[in-house]
Amino acid sequence: MSNTTAEIISIGDEMTSGARLDTNTQWLSQRLGELGIEVPFHTTVGDTLQHNTDVFRIAAERADIVISTGGLGPTRDDLTREAIAEALSVPLEMHAESLEHIQNMFRRRGREMPERNNCQAMFPRGATPIHNPQGTAPGIDVMFDRSSGSRSRIFALPGVPAEMKTMFEQTVSPALLDRGDRRQHIAHHVMKFFGTGESDMEHRLGDMISRDRQPRVGITVSAATISLRIVATGDSPEICQSLIDQTREEILEKAGEFYFGDGETFEQHHAVIRHLNQASQRLLLVELGRAAPLGDWFAAVSDEPGFTADVPAFVGGISLADLTDLQQWVGLPDDASAESCLTALQQRLKADWVLLVEEYPSIHQTSEHPLPGGEVTFTVAAPDRTFPSQTLHLTAHPSILHARVAKAGLFWLRKCFPTL
Secondary structure, eight states: OTTOEEEEEEEOHHHHTTSSOOHHHHHHHHHHHHTTOEEEEEEEEOSOHHHHHHHHHHHHHHOSEEEEESOOSSSTTOOHHHHHHHHHTOOEEEOHHHHHHHHHHHHHTTOOOOGGGGGGGEEETTOEEEOOSSSSOOEEEEEEEOTTSOEEEEEEEOSSHHHHHHHIIIIIHHHHHBOSSSBOEEEEEEEEEOSSOHHHHHHHHGGGGOTTOSSEEEEEEETTEEEEEEEEEESSHHHHHHHHHHHHHHHHHHHGGGEEEESTTOOHHHHHHHHHHHHTOOEEEEEEESOOHHHHHHHHGGGSTTOGGGGGGEEEEEEESSHHHHHHHHTOOTTOOHHHHHHHHHHHHTOSEEEEEEEEOOOOOOSSOSSOEEEEEEEEEOTTSOOOEEEEEEEOOTTTHHHHHHHHHHHHHHHHSOOO
């Protein structure tokens, strides 16, 4: 499948007008890449039948796989079914089982199905419906005969991200992995890192991020956090897991000092909470300046799966303008040191650890300083009454600057933790 190509089509006036951000195409591109399928084309088209028909014809002629999102609803501007039928030069036909599924969805919701929804059970002749377990819009799976004599395959999925992702994972991905006489399996594993840049990580990994490596290792960066996604394909789930385990160990050998956990949504604050629970210790956060992201992150952990019992590890967060306000809040004189303030807080709130961020810089940009930032000091009050401190000069785009500062503070805190 290494030479297989795909084109992703995003459908809707809301996409071409910029009213809605197209996250479906990004997600599909990443998943197709993990399957070893190259995506050389992205196309966005509005709700015009002729334009949709032209787009499907062009895409099917130049790409082996075409995946579209959107245009499968019941309204008059949902034209994907008609456009694919036009591109194939075949009529639309009613699929009784799909119609029954849509009717049952309405019954379960206690609603009468509008007659207009019948159109969602119409499919181009020769197409196979793609089951939608979450919504009323089935997908479409159909082959397209190219002018060259070869064939391409069109998958049409709903635009609702949750429905699209489920249908891709349950139906489209297995279909793309089906090698005829041998069913291939796929497994994913995400590792998280902080404290180094993307180029340095790529240098450390070397050939491990080669596109033809098995398993594949992809690298993405979000607000200075690096995610390495390992994707393995094999004849069985056990083979896939073995390949992932071997690759994971190689990565840890090359960049283990920056690693903090595994999982798509796992972040440094989760790693901190987990450590504190294992040590039966508690953390207080003190954030000075123009932001307080750490307090928000830690406070939200109680609502996340698997972390409900971890809440006692977080004492709480204090957000103040500057050190003077902290001195007054604690009740110490103006010449009191930051360390004295942290000691008073440790005792008053029975915290084992206190992390002080002093202080979040302004995100205001000027022509002289297009990237805002400045020096930020992180001071940790440890259980042994020591105060390890680090000052960094941090700059970043305004949209991620405060998050980067907060993550740098957590990185310093984790360095201060003893190994359990």
